[in-house]
Amino acid sequence: TVAEVGSEVTSHKVGDRVGVGCMVNSCRECENCLAGEEQYCEKGNIGTYGAKDVDGTITQGGYSEKIVVDEHFVLRVPESIPYEKAAPLLCAGITTYSPLNHWNAGPGKKVAVVGLGGLGHMAVKIAHAMGAEVTVLSQTLSKKDDGLKMGADHYYATKDEETFEKLKKHFDLIINTVSAPLDLKQYLGLLALNGTMVNVGAPPEPLPIQVFTLFTNRRSFAGSSIGGIRETQEMLDFCAEKGIAPETELISADQINEAYERVLKSDVRYRFVIDAKTFAPA
16 A cells, blocks of 8 residues: 655655555554564554544555555555565565564474465565475475475475375474364474474364374464564565565456455465556545
8 A cells, every 4th residue: 555644754754665564553552562563462453454443433454545544554665575566565474474583484494384375475485585494285286386486495295195294293383374174183293392383374163183292392383463563564674685575466456356256266376466546436
């Protein structure tokens, strides 16, 4: 979202390249907000889409013609990142960067990414740029060529039962990007000593877990939301420095329904971005 900067704004000026991510406000007073973790605001952060803002209005997100946002929640978009690439970075980019950063993905770490979709392909690119050894775990090998081009060192099909035997106790960190139920015992069994499996995908139904699986190798099962404003800016700067960008398909407003149907069929590689210039005037 391109912003028109007002006269009282001090952190940005007219003409700056800026963007707005998944949240537009928080209480700014709780312990988490003061620590720069506004996404975990104890009173609940205010989302960019369909949330009640502090003035009682409902946020309209990227479908609005204009947006008013507190300057604290506005990000600087580096010159080298096109706007259509910046938009997914402010969603999928920070959603995957945050856990990779928090759990110290980097040289000497073996990282697995479950699923190579809108989230997963960003996790692969970022983990690779951080210096980790990256493995994609996908149902089939249909996207193997894509995954290897994005920086994956290895690619395995989870439909092949031998995969779980071969990779047993192998990974330091698993980033699960899929929103479908998994056999957690199988995936947790892939973690090495002190390994962690982090969910960024959100299945609608509860997932059963055999707690004894965690005892072995002192494993952890965790979740992660987006990132705070400071970390999101760090992510944008990191992606600009490393030349990381999401794989996108730019569509016009009259293609939204078609794109939605394609998403349901998993027929997207790997993010649709709507060109806001094609929105019909009100």
